[in-house]
Amino acid sequence: MRLSSGFIPTLKETPNEAQIASHRLMLRAGLVRQTSAGIYAWLPLGLRVLRNIENIVREEQNGAGAQEILMPTIQPAELWRESGRYEDYGKEMLRIADRHGRDMLYGPTNEEMVTDLFRQSVKSYKELPQILYHIQWKFRDEVRPRFGVMRGREFLMKDAYSFDLDQDAAVISYRKMMLAYMRTFQRMGLKAIPMEAGTGPIGGDLSHEFIILAPTGESQVYFDAAFEEIDYLGAGSFSHDKPEDLARFFTEMTTHYAATDEKHDIARWDRVENKREGRGIEVGHIFYFGTKYTKSMGATVAGPDGKPVHPEMGSYGIGVSRLVGAVIEASHDDNGIIWPDSIAPFKAAILNLKVGDATCDALCEQLYAALGDNALYDDRNDRAGAKFAEADLMGHPWQIVVGPRGAAAGKVELKRRATGERVELTPEEALSRIG
RNA sequence: CGGGGCGUAGCUCAGCCUGGUAGAGCGCUGGUCUCGGAGUCCAGAGGUCGCAGGUUCGAAUCCUGUCGCCCCGACCA
Numbered sequence: 001m002r003l004s005s006g007f008i009p010t011l012k013e014t015p016n017e018a019q020i021a022s023h024r025l026m027l028r029a030g031l032v033r034q035t036s037a038g039i040y041a042w043l044p045l046g047l048r049v050l051r052n053i054e055n056i057v058r059e060e061q062n063g064a065g066a067q068e069i070l071m072p073t074i075q076p077a078e079l080w081r082e083s084g085r086y087e088d089y090g091k092e093m094l095r096i097a098d099r100h101g102r103d104m105l106y107g108p109t110n111e112e113m114v115t116d117l118f119r120q121s122v123k124s125y126k127e128l129p130q131i132l133y134h135i136q137w138k139f140r141d142e143v144r145p146r147f148g149v150m151r152g153r154e155f156l157m158k159d160a161y162s163f164d165l166d167q168d169a170a171v172i173s174y175r176k177m178m179l180a181y182m183r184t185f186q187r188m189g190l191k192a193i194p195m196e197a198g199t200g201p202i203g204g205d206l207s208h209e210f211i212i213l214a215p216t217g218e219s220q221v222y223f224d225a226a227f228e229e230i231d232y233l234g235a236g237s238f239s240h241d242k243p244e245d246l247a248r249f250f251t252e253m254t255t256h257y258a259a260t261d262e263k264h265d266i267a268r269w270d271r272v273e274n275k276r277e278g279r280g281i282e283v284g285h286i287f288y289f290g291t292k293y294t295k296s297m298g299a300t301v302a303g304p305d306g307k308p309v310h311p312e313m314g315s316y317g318i319g320v321s322r323l324v325g326a327v328i329e330a331s332h333d334d335n336g337i338i339w340p341d342s343i344a345p346f347k348a349a350i351l352n353l354k355v356g357d358a359t360c361d362a363l364c365e366q367l368y369a370a371l372g373d374n375a376l377y378d379d380r381n382d383r384a385g386a387k388f389a390e391a392d393l394m395g396h397p398w399q400i401v402v403g404p405r406g407a408a409a410g411k412v413e414l415k416r417r418a419t420g421e422r423v424e425l426t427p428e429e430a431l432s433r434i435g
Numbered sequence: 436c437g438g439g440g441c442g443u444a445g446c447u448c449a450g451c452c453u454g455g456u457a458g459a460g461c462g463c464u465g466g467u468c469u470c471g472g473a474g475u476c477c478a479g480a481g482g483u484c485g486c487a488g489g490u491u492c493g494a495a496u497c498c499u500g501u502c503g504c505c506c507c508g509a510c511c512a
Contacts, residue, residue, distance in 0.1 A: 012461060012473070013447045017505055037504065091436090092511080109512090142511070143436065150512095157512055209512090285512060319512035335472095353471060385472040392472090403471055413471090 001044070001346070002368075003378045008045050010390055021216055022328035023148030025337050029394045031324070038145025038153030045394065046324065048345035050156065053323050054135055056187050056342060057158045064180035064240050066131035066160050071113050073137055077103035079112040083296045092140045106139040111293050111315055114161040118311075119299035125165045128301065128311060129173055133160030135320060150281070150325040160316040165303065167290070170312035174206060174288050175246040177316040178253060181210055181284050182232040184318065189340030190283075190330060193223050195258045197285065206314075208253075210284035211260065214329035217279030222264055224256035225274035281326045288314040331418075337395025338418050346376040348434050349396040353384045353403035360407045363427060367400055367412070370431050375400075392417065398434050400427075 008030040017034070018024040026032050031046030042050055058068065077095070080086035086093075086105075094106040107113070114132055122130065135158045145153050162173035178194060185192035190212040197209040211221055230252060231237050238249040257272045259265060260280065269275070291310040294300070300308035319326075331338045341347065348371060352364040368377045376396065378387045384403070391399045401413040406424060414430045415422040425433070 009445090011446060015446070016441085016448090019506075034504090138512080140511070144506095144508095144510090146506085155512065159512085282512070317512050322512060351471095383470065383472090383474065385470095385474075388472040390473080401471080405471075 001373070001376050003376055004380045006376070007043060008394075009043070010393060018148065020147050020150075020329070021332055022150065022325040025328055025332055025393070025395075026148055026325065029337060032149060034148075038142060038151070040149055040152060040154075040321075045345045049324050049339070049343055050321060052343040052345070053188065053327075054156070054158075054320055057135065057184055057318055057320060060180045060184040060187070061133050061158065061160060063183075064131070064176045066133045066177075066180075068134060069117075069132050070134045071107070071110050071117075071136060073107055073139070074104050075107045075110075075113055077105055079116055079297075080105065083112050083115075083293055085112070092142065094139050094141050107136075108138055108140045109157075109315075109317075110134070110136075110159055111161065111313075112297065115293045115297050115299050115313070118161075118163055119294075119297065122163070122301055122311075124302050125304060125309065129162060129164045129169055131160055131162045131173060131177070133158060133316070148325055149321045150329075152321065155319060156321040158318040158320055162314040162316070163294075163311040164313075165301075165309060165311060167312055170288055170290070170314060171206075172243060172246060174286065174314050175250045176240050177286055177314070178208065179232065179238055179240060179246065179249050181286065181316075181318065182230075182253075185210065185212060185283070186232050187342055188323065188327060189342060190327065191228065192283070193221065193227050193258050193280070194253050195221070195223075195260055196254075196263065206288035208286050209260075209282050210286075210318075211280035212283050212326055212330060213278045214281050214326060215279055216329050217281040219280055219282075220261040220264075221259070221278055221280040222261075222269055223258040223276050224272050225276045226252075226256045227258065228276070281322075281329060282319075283323055283326050284316075284318045286314065286316040288312075332395070335389070336393035339395045339397055341397045344395070344397050346396050347371070347374040348376075348398035348400055349391040349394070350375050350377045351384075351387045351391055351399055351401045352377070352379055353387065353401065355379060355381045357404050357407070360402050360404055363402050363407050363410075363412065367402070367427055367431065370427075371434070374434075400430055400434075 010030045011028045014024050015027050018027050030043055032040040032042055035041050077086055093108055096104050098104055137154055138157045139154050142153050145151055160177060164170040164173055182192060192210050192212045194208040194210055197207045238245040257268055290312050293313055294310040300310055303309040328337050350364050350367050352360050354360045364377060368375055395417060397417055399415040401415060406412055410426060411424045412427055412430050413422050414425050414433060
């Protein structure tokens with residue numbers, strides 16, 4: 001993308017509604033604009049990040065054996081009356097009526113709908129297990145939306161639902177999802193820690209929330225440093241397909257101490273050898289809740305003995321749009337965002353410090369042609385300082401600085417946003433480092 | 436849902452108390468000298484002061500209502 005023609009409206013000053021770093025930076029760098037309280041429009045730069053996160057989530061869900069579907073945002077109230085949650089969910093649920101006066105709602109979550117889909121079509125234990133997920137917009141009419149996309153009313157969530165024949169099988173699904181989550185967050189450059197959690201209105205008795213560490217997080221967290229050592233991605237890590245790996249993984253996740261301040265246990269904490277404390281943001285939550293919905297909604301499959309069985313369910317959420325904010329909270333400095341390579345909107349910015357200078361222009365065009373859609377080319381006729389400042393603000397992992405000084409000698413400067421480190425290289429060397 | 440605050444130019448804000456012809460900085464447009472960390476100077480465009488009603492000769496300013504947004508607390512991916 002050429003910055004001169006892109007729709008990336010940046011702001012020099014902080015809009016007064018933005019109090020926390022990620023919200024400020026998302027507005028300033030032109031990622032989103034608010035359209036009403038807790039509801040945002042995603043602009044090109046923000047949407048690219050959202051899509052990148054979505055894709056990592058999708059790859060890891062698929063890798064764990066989950067299948068992607070897409071359920072609607074608008075649901076009939078009827079399903080929720082069946083489960084009994086139509087009344088229970090309260091004012092957070094946005095209720096609407098269609099032209100015939102039928103009660104509808106904008107889905108805050110999809111247990112009922114997925115259970116309905118399941119019961120219509122799955123008739124035998126032989127078809128189990130199933131894990132279905134979708135990545136879809138949700139609406140929860142929060143009393144007080146805040147923190148930009150971290151706590152919006154409309155938000156993009158990945159929610160997965162598992163169906164198993166019995167509890168042992170359900171536990172395996174639960175562990176698979178937990179592993180997928182740890183891999184997902186690691187791929188985004190985040191340190192995530194699973195913590196035992198209350199189950200809230202969703203119900204059930206096995207539940208973990210995933211907290212990522214960020215200095216400006218909402219809650220204080222305490223955890224064993226052992227979590228920092230675990231690699232979920234490399235060779236010798238865990239496999240979704242081996243029950244013994246899943247068991248070993250689950251043991252790792254649940255034996256080391258980790259708690260938010262609400263559940264903090266001083267006595268247990270005292271026995272932790274390598275203590276770590278910090279602030280955290282919840283970015284995911286998984287639940288096992290057994291037959292809560294399959295019973296209330298009458299979903300059964302024929303078991304091995306031919307008798308009907310209510311499948312055991314779990315649900316697994318990741319706040320996709322929240323992650324955009326959460327990553328920024330975890331990774332920024334005074335100058336702006338510092339994107340992890342895996343989700344950056346562009347791998348690199350090409351800064352042409354002297355537009356109109358034949359050598360600079362030619363060098364930049366050459367780099368831009370090589371990088372294509374991976375690069376944001378700052379071809380505006382603007383001062384160098386403005387370009388540096390905006391590139392830092394937008395947080396591209398790499399900046400290729402092309403100025404008249406180096407260009408004459410066939411050199412460009414490659415800057416790493418995260419470290420500030422710069423080196424002078426030939427364009428070819430710079431391109432190969434960016435990879 | 437309780438408590439507090441704010442709506443004036445695209446953004447950040449002043450003016451309001453004490454009513455009298457709408458302001459600044461940034462951004463934007465044209466020009467100028469500049470040209471490696473948000474440059475200089477000159478000229479310019481841009482606002483029915485959130486909306487509605489009231490008081491008044493006269494309302495951004497005072498009064499009433501209403502809508503929107505933000506912050507603190509309780510609740511949440």
